[in-house]
Amino acid sequence: MSELIAEKSATIANLLAAYEGESNAHAKYDFFAAKADAEGWLGAASLFRAAARAEQLHAANHARVIKQLGSEAHCEIRAVEVKSTLENLKEALAGEQYEVETMYPDFIAEASGIDVGPARRTFTWAMEAEKTHARLFQEAIGLVELRLKTSWVGFARPFYVCAACGYTTETPEEQARCPVCNLALDKFEVIR
Ligand SMILES: [Fe+2]
Ligand SMILES: [Fe+2]
Secondary structure, eight states: OOOHHHHHHEEEEEHHHHHHHHHHHHHHHHHHHHHHHTTTTTHEEEEEEEHHHHHHHHHHHHHHHHHHHTOOOOOOOOOOOOOOHHHHHHHHHHHHHHIIIHHHHHHHOOOOOOGHHHHHHHHHHHHHHHHHHHHHHHHHHHHHHTTTTTTTTGOOOOOOEETTOOOOEGGGGSSSTTTTTOOOOGEEEEOO
């Protein structure tokens, strides 16, 4: 019995850490979007806004599970240091890579018990969505490095964000349902 409680509290601690990470990423990407707009990287700004919305969905999903497990979501939002859009994209990519390669795999491995299934699911959904952000940030970095304002990073454009798991894509026509959580495509949010 005490082992069960110990496992649950480790999972809750991880959920709180993930909630804090997602909440801060959401806040940070909003600032990065404003900077990208100011520098004329309008497509990068669209991407930051789409990713910000996805991180907000992740935070809300984590908060729901924290509540189910008998605790309350809370966190501190740190001050954001805004640099050039190229540097901001690199920082965003590093954050996504940490979540995809280290944080979420560790949290998923910890949440192995039957009683923390919802935690495993919210971690997995977020990790899969962060992979889409990492890919898109990587692509944007290459284009901004080449100063290619005639490519997609130079123009405001739509991104499609799954309203359930935050999966983010620029090509929704490739699938009828979310490949991560199976939500129908017509429930995706269009973020520009
Ligand atoms: Fe992300
Ligand atoms: Fe989804």
